Amino acid sequence: MIVILRLNIFFRKGLLFIRLNGILTKETAETLSSSIDHFLYESGVKYFCINLEELDYLDEEGINVLKEKYSSILKANSYLILCGCANTYVENALKDELGEVKKVRDELSVFQMIEI
Secondary structure, X not given: OOOOEEEEEEEEOOEEEEEEEEEEOOOOHHHHHHHHHHHHHHOOOOEEEEEEEEEEEEOHXXXXXXXXXXXXXXXXXXXXXXXXXXXXXXXXXXXXXXXXXXXEOOHHHHHHHOOO
C-alpha cells in the first residue's frame, strides 16, 4: 500500500501557504514536519497557513505533528492559521486537539485576519 501526502507550498505577501493533499498519518507526517522546520528555522518565515481542504484523512500521528509544529511556530514568535477545514472528518479530528489555533474558511480570509 502506497501512502501519499503531497505538499503544494508557495509564498505570497509575507505568508507561507502549505496545501496538503492526500493523507497525514504516521507514514507521511515527517514530510510536513521537515518542511515546516525548514521554513521556520532556515528561512525565518513568520506566517504559516496550512490548507486542509484536500486532506482526505488524518490519524493521531497527523494530529500530533500539527500540535508539535504549532508549538514550534509559537516558540519562534511566528503564527499558524489553518484553513479549508470543510472536510467534516478532519474538522472534527482537529476541533478538540487544536481548538486554540486560528481557523478560517479559505486562503483569502487569511489576508483579512492578519496585517502584513
